[in-house]
Amino acid sequence: VKGGSADDDVVTLRTDGAEASIHRQGATVISWKVGSRERLFLSAANKLDQLNGTHIMGGVPVVFPKFADWGPNRPFHGFARISRWDLVKAEDGKAVFELKDSEVTRGYWNHTFRLEYSVTLESKQLRSDLRIFNTSPTKFNFEVLYHTFIRVQDVRNITLTGLQGLEYQDKTRDFKESTETRDVLKIQDFTDSIYEDTPMVHNITNTIDGQTLKLTKSGLPDLVVWNPWSEEIKTFSDLQPNEWTDFVCAEAGHVVSQIELLPGCDYQATQTLSIL
Numbered sequence: 001v002k003g004g005s006a007d008d009d010v011v012t013l014r015t016d017g018a019e020a021s022i023h024r025q026g027a028t029v030i031s032w033k034v035g036s037r038e039r040l041f042l043s044a045a046n047k048l049d050q051l052n053g054t055h056i057m058g059g060v061p062v063v064f065p066k067f068a069d070w071g072p073n074r075p076f077h078g079f080a081r082i083s084r085w086d087l088v089k090a091e092d093g094k095a096v097f098e099l100k101d102s103e104v105t106r107g108y109w110n111h112t113f114r115l116e117y118s119v120t121l122e123s124k125q126l127r128s129d130l131r132i133f134n135t136s137p138t139k140f141n142f143e144v145l146y147h148t149f150i151r152v153q154d155v156r157n158i159t160l161t162g163l164q165g166l167e168y169q170d171k172t173r174d175f176k177e178s179t180e181t182r183d184v185l186k187i188q189d190f191t192d193s194i195y196e197d198t199p200m201v202h203n204i205t206n207t208i209d210g211q212t213l214k215l216t217k218s219g220l221p222d223l224v225v226w227n228p229w230s231e232e233i234k235t236f237s238d239l240q241p242n243e244w245t246d247f248v249c250a251e252a253g254h255v256v257s258q259i260e261l262l263p264g265c266d267y268q269a270t271q272t273l274s275i276l
């Protein structure tokens with residue numbers, strides 16, 4: 001790979017003092033370094049060499065075609081993040097992956113589709129572009145989300161902006177609908193909120209070395225904010241109990257309502273993470 005390296009599982013991109021690695025399992029970005037500091041959280045509980053079809057806990061998992069619970073015998077957060085994607089190309093700071101329907105996916109969701117996912121690395125920016133093609137003769141509905149684990153030095157010291165006045169479902173209180181009154185959000189307890197129709201840009205301050213991470217999204221109207229805090233984290237076998245202070249999930253998605261895609265049409269979901 002010009003400007004990087006690739007082995008069977010992981011593609012690494014390097015440019016202008018930045019580096020990103022993407023695992024073919026789920027086309028999951030598992031590392032993004034700016035100024036030689038890691039900006040994404042990856043749980044130490046992961047065993048990347050023996051995933052056996054389980055999802056990677058951390059980085060930027062791609063959630064498709066369903067966010068959260070999908071009913072019995074269907075993988076939580078959809079099948080994209082537990083599928084092995086094909087590497088189409090990787091050069092000059094950009095890696096392109098593809099996932100098409102298979103008998104496995106059709107077993108969960110009986111539609112034909114093609115996903116084309118590109119990850120582009122610039123000196124202080126990481127861009128994720130997902131294009132969803134409906135290659136079937138009938139329309140289908142889906143949800144899509146980037147389950148981004150932002151690495152932070154202490155989740156109690158960050159702020160998140162752009163949510164004041166928005167409706168949100170509070171999953172920690174049985175999906176209770178509320179209106180956000182805070183213009184600057186601090187995470188001070190178990191948080192699992194689904195904000196509807198949020199602005200294109202959200203700033204997460206004081207992540208690493210006091211730096212702000214700017215999240216820009218298009219085709220992804222909603223934002224999920226999640227941190228399990230000290231008790232709930234113990235219910236996750238793929239997280240270590242002390243890791244709750246090391247990350248906040250700011251998840252750009254289209255999850256409050258479904259997207260209907262007509263035959264032959266495609267949908268684009270883009271997220272850009274940049275270090276200010």
Ligand code: TA6
Pocket residue numbers: 057068076077147171192224226236249251
């Ligand atoms: O996006 C937030 C969430 O839905 C939480 O409710 C929690 O389930 C989290 O995702 C982790 O899910 P995972 O399947 O990655 O363990």
